[in-house]
Amino acid sequence: MSAPPPARVQGTLDAAAGATRERLGRLPAAERARGTAFHLLVFLAAMIAIAGLVALIVQAAVEGRPRLDSALVTEQPSSVAEEGGFQSAIYGTLLIMAGVIVTVVPLGIGAAIYLEEFADQTRWYNRLIEVNIQNLAAVPSIVFGILGLGLIVRGPLDLGFVAYAGSLTLSLLVLPTVILACREALRAVPSSIREGALALGATRWQSVRHQVLPAAVPGIVTGVILALSRAIGETAPLLLVGATVFVTFNPEGPFEGAYTALPVAIFNYVARPQEEFRVLAAAGILVLLVVLLLMNSFAIWLRNRYSQRW
Amino acid sequence: MASRDISAAVGPAAPARPPLTAAPPRFGERALIALLALCGVVSVATTVGIIVALAEPTVEFFGEIPFGDFFSADAWAPTFANPTFGVLEIVLGTLNVTLWAILAGIPLGLGAAVYLSEYAGDRVRRVLKPALEVLAGVPTVAFGFFALTFITPIIRDLWPGFLGDPPGIFSAGAAGLVLGLMIVPIIASISDDAMRSVPAALREGAYALGGTRLQVATRVVLPAALSGIVASFVLGVSRAVGETMVVLIAAGATPNATLNPAESIQTMTAFIATTATGDIGVGTITYKTIFAVGSLLFAMTLVMNLISIRLVRRYREVYE
Numbered sequence: 001m002s003a004p005p006p007a008r009v010q011g012t013l014d015a016a017a018g019a020t021r022e023r024l025g026r027l028p029a030a031e032r033a034r035g036t037a038f039h040l041l042v043f044l045a046a047m048i049a050i051a052g053l054v055a056l057i058v059q060a061a062v063e064g065r066p067r068l069d070s071a072l073v074t075e076q077p078s079s080v081a082e083e084g085g086f087q088s089a090i091y092g093t094l095l096i097m098a099g100v101i102v103t104v105v106p107l108g109i110g111a112a113i114y115l116e117e118f119a120d121q122t123r124w125y126n127r128l129i130e131v132n133i134q135n136l137a138a139v140p141s142i143v144f145g146i147l148g149l150g151l152i153v154r155g156p157l158d159l160g161f162v163a164y165a166g167s168l169t170l171s172l173l174v175l176p177t178v179i180l181a182c183r184e185a186l187r188a189v190p191s192s193i194r195e196g197a198l199a200l201g202a203t204r205w206q207s208v209r210h211q212v213l214p215a216a217v218p219g220i221v222t223g224v225i226l227a228l229s230r231a232i233g234e235t236a237p238l239l240l241v242g243a244t245v246f247v248t249f250n251p252e253g254p255f256e257g258a259y260t261a262l263p264v265a266i267f268n269y270v271a272r273p274q275e276e277f278r279v280l281a282a283a284g285i286l287v288l289l290v291v292l293l294l295m296n297s298f299a300i301w302l303r304n305r306y307s308q309r310w
Numbered sequence: 311m312a313s314r315d316i317s318a319a320v321g322p323a324a325p326a327r328p329p330l331t332a333a334p335p336r337f338g339e340r341a342l343i344a345l346l347a348l349c350g351v352v353s354v355a356t357t358v359g360i361i362v363a364l365a366e367p368t369v370e371f372f373g374e375i376p377f378g379d380f381f382s383a384d385a386w387a388p389t390f391a392n393p394t395f396g397v398l399e400i401v402l403g404t405l406n407v408t409l410w411a412i413l414a415g416i417p418l419g420l421g422a423a424v425y426l427s428e429y430a431g432d433r434v435r436r437v438l439k440p441a442l443e444v445l446a447g448v449p450t451v452a453f454g455f456f457a458l459t460f461i462t463p464i465i466r467d468l469w470p471g472f473l474g475d476p477p478g479i480f481s482a483g484a485a486g487l488v489l490g491l492m493i494v495p496i497i498a499s500i501s502d503d504a505m506r507s508v509p510a511a512l513r514e515g516a517y518a519l520g521g522t523r524l525q526v527a528t529r530v531v532l533p534a535a536l537s538g539i540v541a542s543f544v545l546g547v548s549r550a551v552g553e554t555m556v557v558l559i560a561a562g563a564t565p566n567a568t569l570n571p572a573e574s575i576q577t578m579t580a581f582i583a584t585t586a587t588g589d590i591g592v593g594t595i596t597y598k599t600i601f602a603v604g605s606l607l608f609a610m611t612l613v614m615n616l617i618s619i620r621l622v623r624r625y626r627e628v629y630e
Contacts, residue, residue, distance in 0.1 A: 009510065010431075013513065013514060013517050016514070016517050016518060017517040017520075017521070017522070017523075027522065031522060032522075034524060035522050035523055035524040038524045038527070038528075039429055039523070039524075041421060042421040042422070042424040042425035042428075042429060043425050043429065044421070045417065045418045045419075045420070045421025045422045045424075045425060046421065046422040046425045046426065046430075046438060046498075048418055049418055049419075049422050049442065049445065049491065049494045049495070049498070050438070050441055050442075050445075052445070052491040052494075053441060053444065053445040053448070055456070055460060056448065056452060056453070056456045056460070059455075059456060059459060059460045060452065060455065060456075063459065106349070107349050107352055108349075109349075110345065110346045110348075110349030110350075111346070111349035111350040111352065111353060113346050114343070114346035114347045114349060114350045115350055118343050118346065118347070119347075119350070126350075128354065129350045129351070129353060129354055132353055132354050132357050133353050135357070135612070135615055136353060136356060136357060138545060138548055138549075138611065138615050139360065139552070139608065139611060139612075140548075140551070140552020140553070140554070140579065140607060140608075140611055141552065141554065142552065142554045142579050142582055142583060142604070142607070143360060143364075143552070143604055143607060143608050143611075144360075145582075145583075145586070146360075146363055146364060146582070146600065146601060146604040147356070147359055147360045147363045149363075149586065149600075150362075150363030150364070150366075150367070150601065151359050151362065151363045154592065155363070172356045172359075175352070175353055175356065176353065179353065198333070201333050202333065203333045203334070203335050203336055203339060204335070204339075205335065205336075205339045205342060205343065206336075226447075229447055230447065232449075233447070233448070233449025233450065233451070233452075234449070234450075235449065235450060235451050235554070235555050236450070236554035236555055236558075236579070236583055239554075239583050239586060239587050240582070240583070240586045240587075263449055263451045266451045266452075266455070267451050267454070267555065267558075267559065270451065270454065270455050270458065270559055271559065278459065281455060282455065282459075285449075285451065285452045285455055288449055288451075288452065289448070289449075289452065292447055292448075292449070293444070296443070296444065296447060300440070
């Protein structure tokens, strides 16, 4: 692994290139023009991507501004756009996310600890788990919706169209992300910590439980928050597991009653042709973006605040 | 205790000591570790679950609809009174959208990666990278809304007359362009990582030989990082193929065998979402169609994943 050139090294490299060029003679004008054009081209590519992000946020803000009021949160969805809000959807999203946290945190951390600390990487079944996690991370989200519809809503689990069916589907969807993030956090703890604990007579589990895990907590929490921020915006799988498109009452609980979620409600409003619903949808998108931004900033703050350099 | 150990070790008749290992597990620890392993097994069970969930209804589907019809019939109209199941129409819809996503996303993503890794200073990087991460985290409904209310009107306004009728409210092109924007962060961040892991010695060598920045970037760094770059392309494309909300919102709901970006189309994912949210009875042929199309989608993305893994292996240059 080589470090990418930091500014200082890049300066040295440029100086070296300059010196060499001096010996070899100045670059032909055409060559220099080509270099500048390429520099401009790749710079533009990066800028267009950023401009897209800015345009997306500004567009939602401009369209949604008229409806950014408290009614957005306090009102139930309605077929009259001016009266409609997102209450049942926000409540549903909170319920779903609570279910995701309860499910995915123990599963993800457990799997990561096993793979990173205990698994013998030369065994075929452990390699199978690894390859499988990599593959799962790239399966389209709607396929997880089909899994939820076939096996969680109906089939062996037979939960019906309830909020926890959505939680479980989203949990399986973000599980690979959580596992990968937790493994990275565990890997960042130097092996001298483990060896020190073992040398003092701790068992492997004791060294993991009392030394490695506490040291990895900030990284793990960061990874979990980032994974949750992915789950909170997921729409497609929820459409399949019954986040019914139009619910005007709050769900009764994780295991009973119809439910909806914020991104699904947004989709419902976007799909309507009338201008007023579009405004409502834009306001909902803004709410979602703000929540996501807060989660991401918190995760990044956490990473910077507590990350240890060993 | 320690002194006894030492004397035993230096003594002439030192008994064979057990090798240095961790203390033996205490009571219950094996059970705990088995529990942790079980968590790892859940991920494998998920894959098995996906295959099981897809397989049974798909097999039943092909019990009623001949395999040949699925791939050769002209039209995709499974919910009509007189249904036909020509899946190629919605496969072409997916290809149509993916094509525009590739045309927009790959140059932008690769360009951004080259800029980040070879040109941008530290300060710029520290702003650009998180911004791309934020872009990656934007929910797909928001991208769909953006395509419908921002990109589509712009395309309609700027549409040159000689290309024929301007696109309607729903068009494959607008959805594809936004999908392209969506996959930029994936391509940029993986390619950037790949290029930054090219050893500095290669760059320095090239500069010492009088290479310009352009030459170093395109003839030394890009080829050396090719494996990661190709992997990022394939991953980005597979994301575009499997994406649902953007195409559901902005590309329309009309199965249409065309690669014309101005037309309204339906993709495989959009069909699944539309049909599953409609009023369908369990066990009907429409219900099973969801799973048949889902199987095809799963197979397509799986093949892409395997190709990406193979490509990475073939082109990988191993550095110390």
